[in-house]
Amino acid sequence: MSLLEIILKRRSVRTYTDEEIPENKIEKILQAGLLAPTSRNRKPCEFYVVKDKEILEKLSKSKASGSSMLENANTAIVVFADSEKADTWIEDSSIALAYMDLMANELDIGSCWCQSHLRFSADNKKSEEVIKEIFSMDSKYRVVGILSLGIASSKPEGHNLSEIDESKISYF
Numbered sequence: 001m002s003l004l005e006i007i008l009k010r011r012s013v014r015t016y017t018d019e020e021i022p023e024n025k026i027e028k029i030l031q032a033g034l035l036a037p038t039s040r041n042r043k044p045c046e047f048y049v050v051k052d053k054e055i056l057e058k059l060s061k062s063k064a065s066g067s068s069m070l071e072n073a074n075t076a077i078v079v080f081a082d083s084e085k086a087d088t089w090i091e092d093s094s095i096a097l098a099y100m101d102l103m104a105n106e107l108d109i110g111s112c113w114c115q116s117h118l119r120f121s122a123d124n125k126k127s128e129e130v131i132k133e134i135f136s137m138d139s140k141y142r143v144v145g146i147l148s149l150g151i152a153s154s155k156p157e158g159h160n161l162s163e164i165d166e167s168k169i170s171y172f
């Protein structure tokens, strides 16, 4: 499949079956995150692979809304970034998440980005702090987001080139 075909096929998937994701596919998704470019090649990201149901449930409550899919996910990958290694932790984490999201789609694994940075839990705690407490992380770590993964129980149609809004492009 070409990169454009993968980009068109990629959709956010939030409902999953109880099936296990094959281990080799998780490895490939992690390879995509670890191979993502980072500013000055600082590589500040660390990838926490979560299969434990209790932790998945806690992560699903890290935000007031938009994180419930994590409760029924087979696996979640929390991307922690060491903000002392790179002041570009937001960019570096985002690119890693996007690469892993694309790789999951290429492998027919349902995936969805769950935003943590700038979000709050139902009891008004910073989502990042809720997540860091779960794993007892040092304060230097930051969390842009979590990738939720599972075998899709339903998947929206892929994107189409006709959706592109060409008015957003300017040539000079």
Ligand SMILES: Cc1cc2nc3c(=O)[nH]c(=O)nc-3n(C[C@H](O)[C@H](O)[C@H](O)COP(=O)(O)O)c2cc1C
Pocket (backbone or CB within 6 Å): 010, 011, 012, 013, 014, 065, 066, 067, 112, 113, 114, 115, 116, 156
């Ligand atoms: C930065 C970013 C944050 C996102 N955060 C969430 C989120 O917290 N919860 C969620 O269900 N989807 C989240 N998404 C998924 C978007 O809602 C989704 O990509 C968008 O609606 C387009 O749909 P598609 O991915 O199926 O093309 C996020 C996506 C991005 C890029």
